[in-house]
Amino acid sequence: MKRTFKLSTGVFGEGDPKICAPIVGRTKEDIFKAAEVIAKTEADVVEWRGDWFDRVEDRDELLEVLQGIRGRIREKALLFTLRTVYEGGQLAVMKDTYYELNERAARSGYVDLVDVEAFREEERTSEEIRKLQSAGVHVIASFHNFDRTPDREELIRRLTRMQEMGADVAKIAVMPQSREDVMTLMEATMEADHSLDIPVVTMSMGRLGVLSRLAGTLTGSAMTFASVGEASAPGQIPIEQMRVFCQLLSMK
Ligand SMILES: O=C1C[C@@](O)(C(=O)O)C[C@@H](O)[C@@H]1O
Numbered sequence: 291m292k293r294t295f296k297l298s299t300g301v302f303g304e305g306d307p308k309i310c311a312p313i314v315g316r317t318k319e320d321i322f323k324a325a326e327v328i329a330k331t332e333a334d335v336v337e338w339r340g341d342w343f344d345r346v347e348d349r350d351e352l353l354e355v356l357q358g359i360r361g362r363i364r365e366k367a368l369l370f371t372l373r374t375v376y377e378g379g380q381l382a383v384m385k386d387t388y389y390e391l392n393e394r395a396a397r398s399g400y401v402d403l404v405d406v407e408a409f410r411e412e413e414r415t416s417e418e419i420r421k422l423q424s425a426g427v428h429v430i431a432s433f434h435n436f437d438r439t440p441d442r443e444e445l446i447r448r449l450t451r452m453q454e455m456g457a458d459v460a461k462i463a464v465m466p467q468s469r470e471d472v473m474t475l476m477e478a479t480m481e482a483d484h485s486l487d488i489p490v491v492t493m494s495m496g497r498l499g500v501l502s503r504l505a506g507t508l509t510g511s512a513m514t515f516a517s518v519g520e521a522s523a524p525g526q527i528p529i530e531q532m533r534v535f536c537q538l539l540s541m542k
Pocket residue numbers: 312337339371373405432461463493495515522523524526
């Protein structure tokens with residue numbers, strides 16, 4: 291039995307893949323503007339990429355932005371993500387600061403999900419996941435490789451490791467260098483979806499990998515990222531187009 295869980299916009303890990311729209315503004319104004327636009331779309335989940343925000347390390351600013359987004363997106367679920375430079379993001383902070391910021395966001399009461407880079411400090415991840423969960427959020431463990439796609443065994447090993455660490459969702463985003471790489475990612479996803487208890491989320495990035503973002507109903511990937519305005523990663527397609535594909539591919 292899949293360990294699914296409830297969000298305000300539906301059950302994560304059940305039915306058609308959820309659609310997540312990222313916010314990548316640098317200033318409060320840009321972030322709030324983006325939240326207002328996303329609120330009017332059919333996104334199930336809104337990801338705030340906190341690493342893009344200039345003042346994310348300021349405690350009051352962090353809480354003010356979270357509260358502001360929460361108020362604007364109303365019933366949509368909110369995912370807080372700090373993507374570090376080591377995994378293709380903007381944030382370069384000490385490890386302790388990274389965990390502390392995630393914990394602040396989790397304890398704020400405005401957030402439903404928090405992303406944790408699983409292999410940044412592998413020995414510490416389980417403990418951090420538990421801390422975040424006890425603050426009342428679900429945790430997405432993540433791994434990114436913006437250069438290449440590991441082989442199928444390695445992809446499955448990492449997704450499995452995330453479950454062992456206690457994550458609620460296991461997520462992997464990798465860059466393909468060939469058509470074979472896209473198929474490898476999709477096959478590994480299907481296999482992990484069969485073998486794991488927790489939902490998996492995967493994507494093959496860039497133009498070449500677009501199909502993997504549409505194929506969740508087939509591969510078992512439980513969520514897909516689609517852009518509203520600026521994309522947060524290469525290969526994301528606009529949410530209106532994603533909506534059409536999801537309707538076409540829906541299993542309902
Ligand atoms: O991990 C992911 C997936 C992603 O990298 C993508 O390729 O859609 C986009 C990021 O914003 C998100 O945190």
